[in-house]
Amino acid sequence: MILNVWTVTAFFLAGVGALLAAAAAWIAIQGLASSARAHPERSGAGTNEDRLHLLALVLGVLAGVRLLAWPHFYLLLKSYVPELSSYGVMCAFGVTRIEPELVLAAQWIKPVLLTCLGFWLVHGVAVQRQTTQPYFARYALALLLALLALLDSGVEVTYLTREKIGSPVTCCTQFLDTDAAQGASQPVAALPGLSGVNWSADWRLYAGWNLLLIATCMLLARPRARGVTSLRSGFPLRVIVPSLLALGGLANLVLTRWIWLEDVAPRVLQLPYHHCVYELLTDVPALGFAAALMVAGNACLLWPLGLPSDSSVTRSIYALCAVALATGLLIVGVHVA
Incomplete structure (x- = not known):
């Protein structure tokens, strides 16, 4: 120990x-x-x-x-x-x-x-x-x-x-102790990314997905917004929309981990072959805070499941998720740019 x-x-x-x-x-x-108990009302x-x-x-x-x-x-x-x-x-x-x-x-x-x-x-x-x-x-x-x-x-x-x-x-x-992992000869910017094209395409995918979640959360957070009332009150939309958002948040967590591991960490740490999220989070406090915001913003999309779609609690959750995701994305963008 x-x-x-x-x-x-x-x-x-x-x-x-x-x-x-x-x-x-x-x-x-x-x-x-x-x-x-057999008569729970007696317990008061x-x-x-x-x-x-x-x-x-x-x-x-x-x-x-x-x-x-x-x-x-x-x-x-x-x-x-x-x-x-x-x-x-x-x-x-x-x-x-x-x-x-x-x-x-x-x-x-x-x-x-x-x-x-x-x-x-x-x-x-x-x-x-x-x-x-x-x-x-x-x-x-x-x-x-x-x-x-x-x-x-x-x-x-x-x-x-x-x-x-x-x-x-x-x-x-390195996550894989292989000859290919140890023998990479190209900088991280030229390595193939998640989309199979390059880093900029991956970043566009990451930013676009987050912006879509942010926009949807902002739309659902508006009190009785036009065009949203039917979305909240109609069944099965009131079940499908929160479920899709929750799934989108979970998918975004997987995407966030990949982008941070493959692109953000090497660029911010100025070490093209160093794919270490742990060092990124501990050496750059702002990105540690951004990581917490991204995790919270995506995970909290699970909370509205089972809640009335037009309640003030549900709207507040979506508003907080939008703020957390937008702030986290902004912090990452500033450090990567």
């Missing part, structure tokens, strides 16, 4: 997250027991309301703690580079080659957990005005999220306690 200030703070965040998750799980279990609606408010507070704080732990994890990886440099590690990606399964799990669980926590909290706000609330469903989902948060903290603690010194890393800055 490598012990430094980043490791200590990671232990702290994981411990606080685990305690909050355990508290949320206990509250959710009590709520499930109360909701599953006020009791369930108070318990849900307390649960929302705990899950909200948990979301904040795990939100801090997400970028902190990448800074933790970067802090290990000096200690592991003698074993072939040259950047944060090289650190991920040690215990890669744990690192991969930690990287995936955090955004999934944050997206689901946001979904639970947003839907809780949306159903407050309903005369009857799905208490059992909300408690069950909260329990699953609490268990996922416990898993997140457990995976991070396990990774922190594993011994990392002494594990050789044969390839740090």
Whole structure:
């Protein structure tokens, strides 16, 4: 185990997250027991309301703690580079080659957990005005999220306690340790891109897709805009449009990862053969912020699923997604230009 200030703070965040998750799980279990009674009305609606408010507070704080732990994890990886440099590690990606399964799990669980926590909290706000609330469903989902948060903290603690010194890393800055990957002789601008043409075509695809999502979100965020009322109220359009936007956001996450890996990282770092998103995010704080905005803007497109299409909550979500995507795209464009 490598012990430094980043490791200590990671232990702290994981411990606080685990305690909050355990508290949320206990509250959710009590709520499930109360909701599953033969005569749930005898337990009192006020009791369930108070318990849900307390649960929302705990899950909200948990979301904040795990939100801090997400970028902190990448800074933790970067802090290990000096200690592991003698074993072939040259950047944060090289650190991920040690215990890669744990690192991969930690990287995936955090955004999934944050997206689901946001979904639970947003839907809780949306159903407050309903005369009857799905208490059992909300408690069950909260329990699953609490268990996922416990898993997140457990995976991070396990990774922190594993011994990392002494594990050789044969390839740090390339994803594939092949002759073709090691023998690239052309600068990144001339390498074939996702569209099979060149970098500029890839960038046009990336920018165009984001602008399409931004424009659609802005259109749906307008209150009772002309031409949009029928789009929101008509079935199945009120189901199809949010679903297509959610799928478009997930596709944009895949596209964003590819463009940042193949084009943005080498250009911004001024290293044509260095395809390392990890170093890009930790060495250029503005792009780290842009990455968070792009992930949030795309992932939050999942939140309106199941919500009334013309509600103020839904419109606010689409407005925030449009702002996040536009800001992230602008930051990336400024650095690449």
